[in-house]
Amino acid sequence: MTEVGQSSIRSDGVVKTTGRALFGTDVILPGMLHARLLRSPVPAGRIVALDLSKVAEFPGVRGVLTAVDIPDRRSGLVLMDAPLFASQFVRFEGEPIAAVVAETRAVAKQALALAVLEIEEMPSVGNIEDAIAQNAPLVHPDWESFATPPGLEWPRAGNVVAETCSDPEGVDEAFAGAAAIIEDRFEAGRQYQAYMEPRMAVAEFDGQRFTIHVAHQFPYNVRDRVAAAIDVSPSDVRVIGHHIGGGFGAKLDTGLEPYAALLARHSGRPVRLVNDRSEDLLTCQCRENAVIKIRTAVSQSGELLARDVDVLMDSGASATDIPFLTSIPMHVFGSLYRIGPVRIRTRAVYTNTAPTGAFRGVSGTHLYFALERHMDHIANRLNIDRLEYRRSNLQHDGSKLPTGQVLEDAGILSEAFDAVERLAPWTELGQGPNRGVGIAACMWLTNPMPGSATLKLNSDGTLGVLTAATENGSGAIATGVRQIAAEEFGLPADKVVVTMPDTDAAAFDAGSQGSRTTHIVGRAIREAAIEVRAQILDTAANMLEAAPEDLELVNEMVRVFGSPSKQISLAEVAATAQAESGPISGTGSYTTPMPPINPTCASGLLFPAFPTPTYHVHVAEVEIDPTTGVVRVLRYLVAQEVGKAINPEAVRGQIQGGVVQGLGYALWETLQIDAGQYSQRTLEAYGLPLATDTPEVEIVLLEHPDPAGPYGAKGVAEPPIIPVAAAIGNAVEHAIGKSVNAIPITAECVLEALNGS
Amino acid sequence: MHTEFVLNTREIKVEAPSTETLLTTLRERLQLTGTKEACVEGECGACTVLVNGRPVDSCIYATAAVDGLAVTTVEGLGGLDGSITPLQQSFVDHFAIQCGFCTPGLLLTLSALLDANPNPDRKEIENAISGNLCRCTGYTQIVEAVEAVSQEERS
Numbered sequence: 001m002t003e004v005g006q007s008s009i010r011s012d013g014v015v016k017t018t019g020r021a022l023f024g025t026d027v028i029l030p031g032m033l034h035a036r037l038l039r040s041p042v043p044a045g046r047i048v049a050l051d052l053s054k055v056a057e058f059p060g061v062r063g064v065l066t067a068v069d070i071p072d073r074r075s076g077l078v079l080m081d082a083p084l085f086a087s088q089f090v091r092f093e094g095e096p097i098a099a100v101v102a103e104t105r106a107v108a109k110q111a112l113a114l115a116v117l118e119i120e121e122m123p124s125v126g127n128i129e130d131a132i133a134q135n136a137p138l139v140h141p142d143w144e145s146f147a148t149p150p151g152l153e154w155p156r157a158g159n160v161v162a163e164t165c166s167d168p169e170g171v172d173e174a175f176a177g178a179a180a181i182i183e184d185r186f187e188a189g190r191q192y193q194a195y196m197e198p199r200m201a202v203a204e205f206d207g208q209r210f211t212i213h214v215a216h217q218f219p220y221n222v223r224d225r226v227a228a229a230i231d232v233s234p235s236d237v238r239v240i241g242h243h244i245g246g247g248f249g250a251k252l253d254t255g256l257e258p259y260a261a262l263l264a265r266h267s268g269r270p271v272r273l274v275n276d277r278s279e280d281l282l283t284c285q286c287r288e289n290a291v292i293k294i295r296t297a298v299s300q301s302g303e304l305l306a307r308d309v310d311v312l313m314d315s316g317a318s319a320t321d322i323p324f325l326t327s328i329p330m331h332v333f334g335s336l337y338r339i340g341p342v343r344i345r346t347r348a349v350y351t352n353t354a355p356t357g358a359f360r361g362v363s364g365t366h367l368y369f370a371l372e373r374h375m376d377h378i379a380n381r382l383n384i385d386r387l388e389y390r391r392s393n394l395q396h397d398g399s400k401l402p403t404g405q406v407l408e409d410a411g412i413l414s415e416a417f418d419a420v421e422r423l424a425p426w427t428e429l430g431q432g433p434n435r436g437v438g439i440a441a442c443m444w445l446t447n448p449m450p451g452s453a454t455l456k457l458n459s460d461g462t463l464g465v466l467t468a469a470t471e472n473g474s475g476a477i478a479t480g481v482r483q484i485a486a487e488e489f490g491l492p493a494d495k496v497v498v499t500m501p502d503t504d505a506a507a508f509d510a511g512s513q514g515s516r517t518t519h520i521v522g523r524a525i526r527e528a529a530i531e532v533r534a535q536i537l538d539t540a541a542n543m544l545e546a547a548p549e550d551l552e553l554v555n556e557m558v559r560v561f562g563s564p565s566k567q568i569s570l571a572e573v574a575a576t577a578q579a580e581s582g583p584i585s586g587t588g589s590y591t592t593p594m595p596p597i598n599p600t601c602a603s604g605l606l607f608p609a610f611p612t613p614t615y616h617v618h619v620a621e622v623e624i625d626p627t628t629g630v631v632r633v634l635r636y637l638v639a640q641e642v643g644k645a646i647n648p649e650a651v652r653g654q655i656q657g658g659v660v661q662g663l664g665y666a667l668w669e670t671l672q673i674d675a676g677q678y679s680q681r682t683l684e685a686y687g688l689p690l691a692t693d694t695p696e697v698e699i700v701l702l703e704h705p706d707p708a709g710p711y712g713a714k715g716v717a718e719p720p721i722i723p724v725a726a727a728i729g730n731a732v733e734h735a736i737g738k739s740v741n742a743i744p745i746t747a748e749c750v751l752e753a754l755n756g757s
Numbered sequence: 758m759h760t761e762f763v764l765n766t767r768e769i770k771v772e773a774p775s776t777e778t779l780l781t782t783l784r785e786r787l788q789l790t791g792t793k794e795a796c797v798e799g800e801c802g803a804c805t806v807l808v809n810g811r812p813v814d815s816c817i818y819a820t821a822a823v824d825g826l827a828v829t830t831v832e833g834l835g836g837l838d839g840s841i842t843p844l845q846q847s848f849v850d851h852f853a854i855q856c857g858f859c860t861p862g863l864l865l866t867l868s869a870l871l872d873a874n875p876n877p878d879r880k881e882i883e884n885a886i887s888g889n890l891c892r893c894t895g896y897t898q899i900v901e902a903v904e905a906v907s908q909e910e911r912s
Binding site: 013021 | 792797798830849859860886898
């Protein structure tokens with residue numbers, strides 16, 4: 001192979017170094033106006049007065065919208081519970097109440113300062129425990145009226161927006177007969193995606209249709225969600241994607257797009273709406289905070305007999321995609337290690353806080369934190385080495401998850417444990433005062449959702465790839481998909497041009513989520529290539545007077561096997577076909593078939609299986625400063641299974657970047673919620689990892705090609721963030737000899753643990 | 758308020774309110790959008806430009822303060838013919854770019870570093886960019902891109 005497996009440089013590399021790459025926030029249209037939202041300053045309350053007459057009269061203002069100006073409807077990803085504008089009640093700090101559009105950003109801001117808004121504050125549901133307390137106020141007293149999509153129903157009641165339960169036989173019996181029962185409670189804070197480019201939208205309305213310019217991971221979802229929110233047909237909305245300044249899951253659902261669209265229709269001019277950093281942080285669909293209780297029954301010999309897990313997730317003031325995430329524990333708590341029956345109850349609850357949502361490795365970060373911290377506690381209780389205990393209980397090929405899904409290749413786990421051991425022997429790490437070592441594994445899916453690609457061979461011999469998939473920074477489009485397409489036709493990667501997304505042009509793609517783009521779109525390209533290749537060979541066979549089956553594609557040429565002098569360039573083939581039989585093009589689509597599961601394994605809304613699973617082991621070595629509590633990461637090792645690394649340096653970048661986001665989650669990034677309000681309100685207060693904080697991750701790639709994946713590729717980008725908090729927590733506990741069961745494990749937390757308070 | 762300065766070798770005159778930031782002047786008045794607006798609190802470094810060769814956060818720097826001075830933005834790093842500097846090329850070659858939103862600011866911070874210290878060690882590079890946040894890369898490949906340039910100059 002000439003392209004696949006090479007570290008080909010990114011197609012967007014140069015334009016991103018010259019400032020010429022057009023990001024969403026760089027879009028400037030003729031006559032463009034600027035919008036701003038009036039947002040609730042309090043987490044819960046009743047709107048007593050709202051008077052925007054002074055705002056509307058302010059010089060330069062071109063329009064004002066509130067709930068009374070639009071149809072009274074709610075929308076959402078899976079539950080129709082979110083209004084565009086609060087009308088009678090506000091349910092979280094930052095909830096939009098009104099929108100203003102003006103000639104400049106400054107005018108919009110000055111004008112909004114003249115709004116008369118009076119809110120009578122009400123008791124707020126500030127955290128998870130408040131939400132499920134007896135007699136807790138209801139975040140949505142009208143929760144029963146919220147519609148769900150046809151055919152989707154799940155248990156919900158009051159502040160519990162979704163509940164998933166699995167209660168197999170034999171759990172209580174196993175606990176009754178156990179030699180020991182180990183019990184833990186873990187807590188995880190919210191994590192802000194903290195992409196560098198704030199969320200944005202620029203919308204136009206031409207009298208019939210909307211065009212929305214975005215920097216978004218999932219343009220088709222913007223199209224559908226905007227259409228539903230403002231009550232037009234999806235094809236009345238065209239979404240054009242530009243370079244994305246980071247997303248990490250926060251740019252999968254709609255945000256500002258419906259407001260920009262409404263204001264564009266209202267004002268008759270293009271409208272730009274961009275969050276300032278503080279409103280972005282306060283209203284982002286952060287990774288959900290969670291409380292996880294876990295009990296495991298073990299036998300005298302350390303066998304894992306049964307487990308009982310209770311997970312509470314904070315959905316914030318609306319459901320977003322959280323009801324689906326309540327099924328993720330089903331895929332986590334019976335994975336990795338052989339175990340008897342596992343009872344799992346997961347509830348997502350409404351609170352008067354900003355809605356939470358998707359962040360790289362959804363829920364997996366806190367669920368594996370709980371699972372792998374708990375495994376350390378079990379090993380410690382049994383007085384068995386933590387690594388040894390894991391290794392002696394590892395799942396092997398053909399083991400089953402609580403869902404009934406069979407993990408055909410779970411034996412890769414053992415190989416991953418071997419690989420980190422070769423990087424640095426376990427017994428040599430974490431030695432010496434104030435030092436510790438931790439290990440954690442994970443199994444994770446490659447998102448199966450559908451995608452497509454259309455290929456066209458241009459008459460200059462270059463290949464065009466048309467897809468609605470997005471390049472969110474990972475390199476999946478800028479390298480991976482491009483290299484796969486190049487490999488198919490014997491082209492260098494720089495002869496392949498992939499379009500930016502446009503929902504008017506390309507067929508559906510499910511967006512950059514769940515490490516899916518290279519796997520799914522790469523496979524769609526291979527499907528399309530069958531047809532395109534046949535057209536190339538047919539045309540070339542005529543030109544070369546050879547049989548199509550005797551031809552091969554090498555170095556931008558079509559040539560006859562065994563007689564390299566008989567050849568013709570792809571450009572000539574394309575030009576000839578274009579003139580004589582029509583342009584060469586073809587389309588392919590792909591979605592991963594779901595592995596079979598037992599559909600009665602649980603009640604609730606199920607994301608049914610973890611298709612194309614991958615297996616990973618992380619090791620962290622840390623040193624604690626006992627006077628300040630600061631945790632320094634000395635070494636960080638990763639063994640990651642990737643199927644096939646299409647671009648090894650790009651894969652390395654995903655692992656390094658994912659681990660550092662995981663370190664931020666584990667140690668520094670803090671969103672404390674006090675009575676429904678975040679204590680941290682700026683990037684500075686939030687505490688992102690800096691260059692001076694981060695170790696160079698030592699990496700081993702394991703390659704077990706997936707027969708269904710393009711050249712064997714599986715998902716890569718999500719797993720590196722998932723086991724980090726667990727590995728770090730285990731290392732910190734090893735270093736200080738005290739439990740640290742809440743993340744982030746800040747320096748203050750370490751000091752508190754050390755001082756025994 | 759009248760301000761004259763040299764922007765990427767071109768002389769510029771602007772009439773802007775005295776409170777206008779350099780970032781607003783660049784992005785909105787001059788429509789030079791290579792300089793990025795990310796936090797507007799002087800925390801992330803995405804808006805870094807050079808004023809007389811020194812990196813500043815243009816989001817908290819008044820345009821009036823550059824009167825008579827020279828401002829370099831990312832658009833001014835390479836040649837007018839589209840050529841790019843060895844540092845820019847090294848960013849491309851070493852996968853120092855993912856989403857690329859922090860890249861312009863990093864390039865300016867690092868250009869100033871390399872002007873002052875052509876052979877920085879790893880620690881010096883990390884310290885130099887500790888005011889530039891990158892959420893994607895975890896920084897290692899950025900540091901390697903700088904090392905490769907300084908090693909090239911050494912050899």
